Amino acid sequence: MQETWFGSLDNFRKGSIEIIKGKPEHYAMSNVFDVASRAAPYEKVVVGKNLKYVIETLRAEGSSPWFAASHDEFAVVLDGEIDIYFIKPSDGPLVDAQTEGSVRLEGQPSGQSMGYVRLRRGHQALLPAGAAYRFEARTKGVLLVQTILGRYSVEKWADICIH
Secondary structure, three states, X not given: OOOOOOOOOOOOOOOOOOOOOOOXXXXXXXXXXXXXXXXXXXXXXXXXXXXXXEEEEEEEOOEOOOEEOOOOEEEEEEEEEEEEEEEEEOOOOOOOOOOOOOEEOOOOOOEEEEEEEEEEOOOXXXXXXXXXXXXXXXXXXXXXXXXXXXXXXXXXXXXXXEO
């Protein structure tokens, strides 16, 4: 009987692939915990891509800068305990409507606090279009963020993929 094993930032197996049919260069694989362990805190490293849409992994440690996007994003916690704080901007949109991906903001934006959500492994939250958000790790961990490829998305395919 196969045992289910959950990884974490401090305890993961890098993994491997076994090619049944085809050529190894047609496949790519990475481990989000491995990628996050080698990333700077809140660096948005792309681990999945479909046209302009991406999945980014982020190492959550301490407080992140404030971010905003012109479109909805989605965050899932894979490890740790992370609060996400939200602000509704008071001075109009923080990001141009044509901008894709999240934008890092300089300092805390002015506006009304929308509160926060506390996420643990397996919890998910919507990062609504137009709202500013910031992550605060209560314990270090790993996030996946579904978004659109943007200026702060970091692609390191040669470094992170096992071929």
